[in-house]
Amino acid sequence: MKKHGVNPVTGKKLSIKELIPLKFNKDDQGNFRCPVTFKTFTPNSHIVTIRQTGNVYALEAVQELNLKAGHLKDLLTDEPFQRKDIITLQDPNNLEKFNMEQFHHVKLDLKTKSEIEAEKKAMQDPKFYIRRMNNETRETLERLEKEYVPPERMQEIPEETADELNAAHYSQGRVAAGFTSTAMDPVTHQKAAVLDAESVRYSRVTKNGYVRIVSNYGVINLELYCKQAPRACENFITHCKNGYYNNTRFHRVIRNFMASILCSLETLISLVYSMQGGDPTGTGKGGESIWGKPFKDEIIHSLSHDQRGVLSMANRGSDTNQSQL
Structure with missing residues (x-):
């Protein structure tokens, strides 16, 4: 003034x-x-x-x-x-x-406006509010400023909404949880649980699948139990369609061996020899599923690997199925 x-x-x-x-x-x-x-x-x-x-x-x-x-x-x-x-x-x-930014002296005086912006930026630093500090405190704050790594923010996963295709016949259970647990938010209306996409797709599979293998020793017709073993069948059929098995060989032939695991597919197998294939590298160590990772076993007790002509997934342990059979 x-x-x-x-x-x-x-x-x-x-x-x-x-x-x-x-x-x-x-x-x-x-x-x-x-x-x-x-x-x-x-x-x-x-x-x-x-x-x-x-x-x-x-x-x-x-x-x-x-x-x-x-x-x-x-x-x-x-x-x-x-x-x-x-x-x-x-x-x-x-x-x-x-609003100070609308004040007359701030609008006309660019230096004052820049000072206000600088002060706003400085106020974001906790040290702005500390008028006095000893050397130990100053060193601690400087070290913290160099070494501190802010925690990663977890991305919020959008909640799935049930529709006529993926709605389960049971609820999410949030109403009961809200009434019985103080750790849960209170919920007063029921919502149907959402089935995963895989369960919805596989529930619609009702028929068997058929695949023909053409080899240098002839043709082998396969019947696939798609309803009982949908994952194994989808993996096998998709690999057949995209040519994954083309020009591969049965890399392992074992005499007087009969696999004891329960099966999920059916094909030709000798009473004297067991054959293993489905590995593009031909070493028995390669191959992968269509999902890029091993998938779970599908154990069907009514289907046993105990006779000629049975095809099963070959793996190295429980739930390690990929492309070999």
């Missing part, structure tokens, strides 16, 4: 003589309050002052005791005033009025 002679907020002419010294009332703890209602001022309080006296009040006190009562006199000094003499100091419903 001494330099420019204008109101730094509005840009209108203003002198120091026109400034109004404010008179705040405090409680025993030193908090500012309304001298009439004795309510402590907070960031959500609507605060006003009277131009003639500078006394600061809560707006509700002025409204109830001055405006509604038609008694336009200061509540402490009894000095008369007009409506236009009521000045708003804080209005939680009009935050734009108190």
Whole structure:
């Protein structure tokens, strides 16, 4: 004001003589309050002052005791005033009025605006609020700044919605969990559980599949039990369609061996020899499933690998099926 002679907020002419010294009332703890209602001022309080006296009040006190009562006199000094003499100091419903970036001196003075931006950036650093610290504290904060790695934020997985295809005949159980456990959020309406896509697809498989193997010793016709072993059949049929097994060989022929595992597919096998194939590398160590990882066993007790002409998945242990058979 001494330099420019204008109101730094509005840009209108203003002198120091026109400034109004404010008179705040405090409680025993030193908090500012309304001298009439004795309510402590907070960031959500609507605060006003009277131009003639500078006394600061809560707006509700002025409204109830001055405006509604038609008694336009200061509540402490009894000095008369007009409506236009009521000045708003804080209005939680009009935050734009108190936006510093819209102040006249900030808009015109680029240096001041840059200083405000720099201060905002500095306030993001916890050390901004520390006025004094010893050397040990300073070294600790500097080391923490270099070594600290913020934790990774877990991505929220969108909740699946049940539809006519994947809706289960049972609920998600959240209503019961909400009523019986304080650790769960309360839920008052039931939602059908969502079946995974694999269960929905395989539930529609009702017929057997048929595949023909053409070898240098002739043709072998296979019947696949797709309903009983849908994963193994899908893996085998898909590999056949995409040519994965083309020009591969049965890399292992074992005399007087009969596999003891239960099977999920059917084909030709000798009573004297067992053959193993399905590995493009021909070593018995290669091959992978269409999913790029091993899939689970499908043990069907009504299908046993105990006779000629049975085809089973070959693996190296439980739930390690890939492409070999």
